[in-house]
Amino acid sequence: MASLARTVPRRALISLQSLRTSSTRPVRQSLQSLQPLQSRTQPHHLHLQPQIRPYHSTLHPRLPDHEYNNSQIAILSAALPHIPEHGFSAEALALGARDAGFLDVSVQLFPRAEFDLVLFWLASRRGLLRAKVEEGALFRRVADKSGRDASSFSTEEKCRILVMERLKMNSDVKGQWQGALAQMSLLSNIPVSLTELHALSNDILSLSDDSAVDASWYSRRLALSAIYASAEVVMTRDPTPDLSETEAFVNRRFEDKEALKQKIEGVSQCVSFVGNTAVGVGRSWGLKI
Structure with missing residues (x-):
């Protein structure tokens, strides 16, 4: 539960590519009101527009964004610490609304109800993962453990590190994750869920310095998406506190992918x-x- 006290760090919220609002000034005011969920000590710049990858044509349609206004962001951020106990549920949303100073009826602001909480969790963890890499702490920490230089990691090694780091972000909500997977598997939610999964795999490859632009651009992202999606299912049944069984599964899947390639x-x-x-x-x- 201690890790959820800082569940939406400022840089993670700032780097969310999937959250946009109508203006930046109200967002700054809303973010200031989210104490103590965020640290006030870190510099910040708002980047609310999704980045366009160099590989994509300007004529290529953009992926749909998850759009939330200031009140919705405040409620969703306050609801995250309630997920370990109450799951991705209407009750967690209602508790988040109370913590953010809204009435319980404010949960009607979310047309997709609990699924919006799932999407916000996914997008915020993805933003947090990007922030860790941009700060340089993640690869340096792993390199120090293994006695290596962070610059010596290959693209595949970085992918494995990022996949496991993202899975470990679900540790506190592991007991509730099957409920989240059930919501993502609903027919009406599948397109947006797949969009978020693609965004994660695209981010992981980008953060791993995979800059290859060839015919396998899409196949690499599909393969990584398949590995991550299957690892999430394994994670829900992993009894180890450090997700060692999940990590072993991920390593096997990467080896299988290379063998197949x-x-x-x-x-x-x-x-x-x-x-x-x-x-x-x-x-x-x-x-x-």
Whole structure:
């Protein structure tokens, strides 16, 4: 419960790419009112517009954003500490409204009800993950534990670290996560849930310095999304306090992914070799190919 006292740090809220409001000035006033959930000691800049990746065309449609006004952000932020006990529920929302100085009836501000609390949790944890990497603390901490230099981590190693760090952010709500997964699996909620999952995998690869722009751009994100989604299910049944079983599962999945990638590359190289050989033989026979 101690970690949830700082559940929405200022830099995490600032770096949320999925939360937008109509103006920046009221947001500053709202953020100032969220003590003690946020620290006042860190510098901040508001970046409310989602970033556009260099790989995306300007003609490519943007992913839909989760739009919340100032009152909704205040209620959702105050509701997060109640999730471990009350889950992603209307009761947690009502308690958050009271803590933020609103009436219980204010939960009607959320058309998607409890699912908005799930989305806000996902977006805020994603923002917190980005803030940790931008501050340089995450990779440095892991490097110090392993006796390595943080600059020596490969892209895949960074992906594994970020996946596990994101999963560990769910530790305090692990007992309630099956309820969140159930809400995300509802037919009407699946598109937005998949959008958030894609945003997470895209962020993880971006933070891992994966700058490759090729035909596998989408397949890498799909593979990482599949690994993370399956690891979340394993996490809900992991009895270990440090999620060691989940970490072992994640490591196996990454190894399987690399093995599958090598097999696919091997098959493609074989097909290419056979094709080039056939073309060479045909030309030696006088065929115009």
